[in-house]
Amino acid sequence: MTAITPSPAAAVPAGELPVAPGALHAPVIDWFEEHARDLPWRRPEAGPWGVMVSEFMLQQTPVVRVLPVYEQWLARWPRPADLAADAPGEAVRAWGRLGYPRRALRLHGAAVAITERHGGDVPRDHAALLALPGIGEYTAAAVASFAYGQRHAVLDTNVRRVFARAVTGAEYPPNATTAAERRLARALLPADEPTAAAWAAASMELGALVCTAKSPSCERCPIEGRCAWRLAGKPAHDGPARRGQTYAGTDRQVRGRLLAVLRDAPGAVPQSALDAVWHDPVQRARALDGLVADGLVEPLPGPTYRLPLT
Numbered sequence: 001m002t003a004i005t006p007s008p009a010a011a012v013p014a015g016e017l018p019v020a021p022g023a024l025h026a027p028v029i030d031w032f033e034e035h036a037r038d039l040p041w042r043r044p045e046a047g048p049w050g051v052m053v054s055e056f057m058l059q060q061t062p063v064v065r066v067l068p069v070y071e072q073w074l075a076r077w078p079r080p081a082d083l084a085a086d087a088p089g090e091a092v093r094a095w096g097r098l099g100y101p102r103r104a105l106r107l108h109g110a111a112v113a114i115t116e117r118h119g120g121d122v123p124r125d126h127a128a129l130l131a132l133p134g135i136g137e138y139t140a141a142a143v144a145s146f147a148y149g150q151r152h153a154v155l156d157t158n159v160r161r162v163f164a165r166a167v168t169g170a171e172y173p174p175n176a177t178t179a180a181e182r183r184l185a186r187a188l189l190p191a192d193e194p195t196a197a198a199w200a201a202a203s204m205e206l207g208a209l210v211c212t213a214k215s216p217s218c219e220r221c222p223i224e225g226r227c228a229w230r231l232a233g234k235p236a237h238d239g240p241a242r243r244g245q246t247y248a249g250t251d252r253q254v255r256g257r258l259l260a261v262l263r264d265a266p267g268a269v270p271q272s273a274l275d276a277v278w279h280d281p282v283q284r285a286r287a288l289d290g291l292v293a294d295g296l297v298e299p300l301p302g303p304t305y306r307l308p309l310t
Helices: 021-035 044-058 063-076 080-084 088-095 102-117 126-130 137-148 157-168 179-188 193-209 251-264 271-275 281-293
Strands: 002-004 153-155 298-300 304-306
Touching (some): 021 179, 044 063, 088 102, 126 137, 137 153, 153 157, 153 179, 153 193, 251 271, 271 281
C-alpha cells in the first residue's frame, strides 16, 4: 500500500481529467455516510492510537480477522505507553495469527517512540508521524487523515482499483503503484480538509464493499453512471497477469508454525519442539534463522528459543 501527501506541483490539472473530481466526491461521500461499516476504529472513542493500531493490523489482512485481535489489543494496551512498557515479545504473542508478525514489532517500536518523543500522544503532524519507526508513507497519511481529519491522499489497493475503473477505464490498476496513479490521486483530492478526509475514507470503503476485485456490484455503486470502465463495456484486463499470493509450503507457513509454538509456550522452547513442526530440516532452519534475524525470536543456550524480551 502506498499513500501520498498533496503536492500541487506534481498534480494533474483537474481540467485534464476525463471526469470532474467534484462529480465523484459528493455521491461517494454520501454513499459512505449511509453504508459505511460500524468499525471500532471509526468511533470517536478509538482516538488516534486506535486508528494507528488498526492501520498496522489491516495491512494485507481482512477486517474480519483483525476485529477480535484489535479489540483484545486495545483492551490490554489502551495507550501507546502501555504497549511501550511491555516486552516486544508480548506484542508478537498478542498478534496471534494475523500474519506478517514484524508489524507487531514495528507497532511496539512506534509506541516506544511516541512515549519517549511525544509524551505518549500520537503526533498529528505528518512529518512527525513519518519519523516514527515502522511508519511508512501510507500509515502516516492514513493516521493524519482518519485520526486528525487532515488533507492527505491515502492510496491503498481498494482506492487504486476504484480510481482505475472510475477514471482511467481499466479493470485493475497496475501491479505496483505508478507515478501516474499518484498524480491522479492528487488531482482527485478535494481542496478542503474535511471533505478530503471524508473522500479518503469513502473511496476506500467503496473499493472494499462495492468495487471489489472479483465481483464488483456495479448496480450498487453511487458513481455507476460516471464510471469509465462500465461506460466502456467493462473491458477485460489486458495488462500483466495479476500476482496471486501463495502460502502453503512456503517459508511464511513454516515461520507461522514456529511462532505458534513460541506464542503458546510460557517460556523458552527447546529446539526439539520446533523441529517437530515441519518435515524439511533445511527449510525449517532457514525459517527459524529468518525469525531470529527479524528480531521476532531470541536464541538461547540449550539450544532454546523464546519471543523477544527487549
